[in-house]
Amino acid sequence: METRHRPAARIVCLDPAGRVLLLHWQDPSDGSWLWEPPGGGIDPGETPLDAARRELVEETGLDPAAVEDRWVPVERDVRWNGKRFVGEEQFFLARFAADRPALVRTGLLPDEQVNLHDHVWAGPEELAALTDRLEPPALAAVIAELAPGSVWSRS
Helix, strand or coil, X not given: CEEECXXXXXXXXXXXXXXXXXXXXXXCCCCCEEEECCEEECCCCCCHHHHHHHHHHHHHCCCHHHEEEEEEEEEEEEEECCEEEEEEEEEEEEECCCCCCCCCCCCCCHHHHHHEXXXXXXXXXXXXXXXXXXXXXXXXXXXXXXXXXXXXXXX
C-alpha cells in the first residue's frame, strides 16, 4: 500500500449545543465506511486556514467565515482509496449559531458526490456510539482541546 503525507486541514464544526459535524464516507477501494470532520488537502500556495475555509464550503456549503484562526495539530494515520495517509494535519474550529445547520452538496467533486453518503451532528454520546470507523479515533480529545469549557471537555 502506498504511503504518503498530504498537507491537509480539517474543520471541527460545532453547533450551539456542542454537537460536532461528521461526514459519512464510503471508501471506493474496499467499501469500508468512515466518519470524519470536513476537510481535505492544502493546495500549493494556499494557507491551512484558507484551505479549511475552502474545504468547508466545498463539502458542506457552510459559512467559511465561521472558521476561526486557531488550530491544533493532529497526527493522522488513515487508509483511504488504497493509500495510507500519515502525518500532521491542522484541525480548525468553527462555531455556528443555528442548531444542526443544513448542508448543501453543490461544491463536491464528482467522486465526492458518489462517496459521501450522509452526515450527522453528534454529541459525545452519539460519537461514542458510532459503529463505523471514526477518524481521527481520538476526535473527542481534539474537540475538547479546541473548545475548552464545552460539553466535550466535560465528557
